[in-house]
Amino acid sequence: MKIKQIEVFSVHLPLIKPFIISYANYPHISSIIVKLTTECGLVGWGESVPDEHITGETPESTYAMIKNTFAPVMIGQNPMEFEKIHDLLDKVVKRAPAAKAAIDIACFDVTGKKLGVPVYRLLGGRYHEKFPVTHVLSIGKPEDMADEAEEKLKEGYTSFKMKVGVNVMDDVKRIKAVRARVGEEIAIRVDVNQGWENSANTLKALRQLEDLGLDWLEQPVDQNDIDGMVEIKSKTSIPQMIDEGLKDMNDMREIIAKRAADKVNIKLMKCGGIYPAMKLANMAEMAGIECQVGSMVESSIGSAAGFHVAFSKKIIKSVELTGPVKFSKDIGDLKQDYIIPFIQLNERPGLGVSIDESILAELTQKSDVIE
Structure with missing residues (x-):
């Protein structure tokens, strides 16, 4: 061929x-x-x-x-x-x-x-049967983010990823507002997208967040500050995830050597696609570091590719691939596989997307x- x-x-x-x-x-x-x-x-x-x-x-x-x-x-x-x-x-x-x-x-x-x-057959076969779908909350006023979370709870969502990273103390208010609204049993992940810049700012925030039961804190510092992640991880009980700081095998090697994170967020757009993503997952598995497959908010095509990677690997514990449910119009039909609060892949050949x-x-x- x-x-x-x-x-x-x-x-x-x-x-x-x-x-x-x-x-x-x-x-x-x-x-x-x-x-x-x-x-x-x-x-x-x-x-x-x-x-x-x-x-x-x-x-x-x-x-x-x-x-x-x-x-x-x-x-x-x-x-x-x-x-x-x-x-x-x-x-x-x-x-x-x-x-x-x-x-x-x-x-x-x-x-x-x-x-x-299906593509996952090319990657070792299906391991997971389904994944919870996480709703992503864009940055807004604390009450607005809490209102949106409450609305999505009624739709069946059981986990949320909060986007923060504008101002440390304002972000703390956002996180506390959402936790107060959704209760203690709902999963909350916080993604700073490098916005807190350094370990000092991050630790200031974490002192007020320790008792909120967060699933993890994602990329609080600059993507190149691996040593900052090491310091944060050593001084908090909240699990730390690296996202922007992981692009390729060299980054993963440093993360593993320094034990810089509890979890890593693998994105196909950062590493070069399905094949390199599988290599990163294998490296993480050898080091005992749990993985997530995330996205840059892709259409059905890129989202499906990420799901096939995630469904095939035991070490991948969560997914955040929400593009198809965020678009008012998509070029593919993956949205039909989002059966809230879960995503289940179909058995069609290839990506399984029309x-x-x-x-x-x-x-x-x-x-x-x-x-």
């Missing part, structure tokens, strides 16, 4: 409401979609949602990278040879993980379709074909 053609689409995915985190406010999500077609007529879909604050890639640079650099070298390659494909891409460009993820995901999708199996190309055309800003 050889790759005959690659189409690249720049799309704007419309959000139901703006997505607000410590360093950005997103009115929509800019995504790069890849459609890979083989000589035998099979189609694989991939996606890239870059983040210039984390991977150093923008939507514009990612589109150009795939169109001008990655797609031309992929023509004629066998999409089933994952190791060889990543080696080829790495030799062409040293990093660009989000751009590589789009190619990687499309290759896994088309390979699963060729073999007639693409509505009329919606894709409607949301596309520009496109190109490489043969």
